[in-house]
Amino acid sequence: MRTEKELDGITLLGNQHTRYATNYDPSLLETFVNKHPENEYVVTLDCPEFTSLCPKTGQPDFGHIVISYIPAEQMVESKSLKLYLFSFRNHGDFHEDCINIILNDLWELMHPRYIEVTGLFNPRGGISIQPFANRADQTHQTLLETRLQARLAQSVETNR
Numbered sequence: 001m002r003t004e005k006e007l008d009g010i011t012l013l014g015n016q017h018t019r020y021a022t023n024y025d026p027s028l029l030e031t032f033v034n035k036h037p038e039n040e041y042v043v044t045l046d047c048p049e050f051t052s053l054c055p056k057t058g059q060p061d062f063g064h065i066v067i068s069y070i071p072a073e074q075m076v077e078s079k080s081l082k083l084y085l086f087s088f089r090n091h092g093d094f095h096e097d098c099i100n101i102i103l104n105d106l107w108e109l110m111h112p113r114y115i116e117v118t119g120l121f122n123p124r125g126g127i128s129i130q131p132f133a134n135r136a137d138q139t140h141q142t143l144l145e146t147r148l149q150a151r152l153a154q155s156v157e158t159n160r
Helices: 080-087 095-111 139-158
Strands: 031-035 043-053 060-070 072-074 114-121 133-138
Touching: 043 095, 043 114, 072 080, 072 095, 072 133, 095 114, 095 133, 114 139, 133 139
Parallel strands: none
Antiparallel strands: 031 072, 043 060, 060 114, 114 133
C-alpha cells in the first residue's frame, strides 16, 4: 500500500471540488512514483471521449485517444490525465497537432522509456484521421522504429 508521502503531489484524485478547465492546460498533469522501475511493462490509457475544436471552423471534433507507455521513474495519474484531456475542449488545433502535443507533454512530464499516442478521430466530411506519434529513450529506439513501421504497414494494408 502506498504511504501518504508517496501520494504527495496527487491533488486531484479524491478532490470533491474538481475544476474542469476548458482551455488547454498541461499544468493539470500530475505524476506518482513508479514502484517497479526495474520492470519493463506497458501501461495503456484508453480515452474514448476526447474533444477539441477545428482551428479553422471552430466546429467540435470528437476522437478516441489511446496512450501506451513504458514507465521509468514517474507515471501519470489518471484523473489528472482526464482533466488535462478535457482541457482540449476549446483548443483549436488539427488532430495531428493534438496528438503530438499530448505526446510531448507526457514525455516532458514523465520521461518514460517509451510512449505512443494514437488518435482515432470520428469522420468529418467523410474522412477519419488516425494520427500516431511515438518517442523513446536511447534504449528503446528499436521499439520506436518497429512500432512506427507496424503502424505504417497497418495503414497501407487497411487502405488496399
